[in-house]
Amino acid sequence: MKLTTFTHNDRTHFGFAIDDRVVPFSAFDADTSALRSVDNYLDDLDAAFPAAQAIAARVANDPALLVEGKTAFAITDVTLELPLKPVMFYDMLTSPTHVYLSAKTMLKYEMNAVLRATVMPLLLRKQKKASEDLSQPEVPEYYKGNVASFTGTGSPLVWPHYTSFLDVEPELAFVTGNSTGSKVAGYLIINDCSARDIQMPEIGGTRLGPQRSKDFQNVMSPFIVTPDEKDPFDCKVDVRIGDRHHWTGRSDKYALPPHEAVAFMEKTARLQPGTLIALGTIPRCNCLDNDIWVQPGDKIRVEFEGIGIMENTVAAPEYLDRAQATRWGERADLKQYYKG
Known part of the structure; x- marks a missing residue:
């Protein structure tokens, strides 16, 4: 996976890139706290990594899940933020x-x-x-x-x-x-x-x-x-x-x-x-x-x-x-x- 933090319409998301699009984890899992931000992800890597992998695999197996503007955004339509602010x-x-x-x-x-x-x-x-x-x-x-x-x-x-x-x-x-x-x-x-x-x-x-x-x-x-x-x-x-x-x-x-x-x-x-x-x-x-x-x-x-x-x-x-x-x-x- 290529993890990314991006902003669309003044809202910042944590997600991953697939081809020329970015996918917010929140579109598929709004409950797992470890996927809410890159900081949460890094704080609980043991829980976050498999949860993120599962979402990425699900999307790869069923591309129809990616709906432009809802569950996926073109990279050209978002602002890619720094992937993290290192401590x-x-x-x-x-x-x-x-x-x-x-x-x-x-x-x-x-x-x-x-x-x-x-x-x-x-x-x-x-x-x-x-x-x-x-x-x-x-x-x-x-x-x-x-x-x-x-x-x-x-x-x-x-x-x-x-x-x-x-x-x-x-x-x-x-x-x-x-x-x-x-x-x-x-x-x-x-x-x-x-x-x-x-x-x-x-x-x-x-x-x-x-x-x-x-x-x-x-x-x-x-x-x-x-x-x-x-x-x-x-x-x-x-x-x-x-x-x-x-x-x-x-x-x-x-x-x-x-x-x-x-x-x-x-x-x-x-x-x-x-x-x-x-x-x-x-x-x-x-x-x-x-x-x-x-x-x-x-x-x-x-x-x-x-x-x-x-x-x-x-x-x-x-x-x-x-x-x-x-x-x-x-x-x-x-x-x-x-x-x-």
Whole structure:
């Protein structure tokens, strides 16, 4: 199933998508409290999942039950809301190939000429060896994100005034539910927007709380795909930066499967229903890995086969503050935005 929260005629529904339509659970079961909203669903996953499955199977077996405007609505006639408002957001670093590729670009901009010629080859040799190891990390790295930063497909991508090197990062994520079995309620994709040129000093500084380089916006795909629907580690990934660039990858490059991520996080935090956990950036599908950067007006399209699609346009910055946004130098294609 592809679970969704949508609004039609000022009324918000929780339901599922089937082909090009959405179906509210309330049209077939108004009594099961676990199906009244995504929060209820996640709070009582053991009851909600089979109840939702039964409705989806019933509809699939008898399409005549879908009456336009009553028990089903065309996706084009509704507003797809965020599939959930996460109570917590953790973003993990479980993609070693991405770490290696991004390190090459990061070091290129952060090191002076002497260090690039001497130290950088040694660091990259060590990192390349690590990038080939997809075994489970002993202590996975992660950061806590801003749950208020999420927007949906179609929303503009904000360009903060303190960065010249805005990045888009497609990631596989999953949401947790309250269950006596697996706590993985379903999968979705996010775009973890990043300000790359200010990231290193923030990481090397106090590291207190969310950093500006990661705190301003994330994008969430519109559906939660239940575990029975799709193997999340078998997805083709397609990223398009307007007509200028086309990157492809796969979701099988993660070193930590979701159930292991849950087991690790439960050792350090109480995973409430509605916790969103991302597994890290798909290698070669972001700006830093490729050292190719988005421009204002670029239409960003991210697709994980069978999981979801996000389409967003990069907004032009109101201005770029020279004192903050030029650590890696000024970009000629952004010349008109610099002030100060």
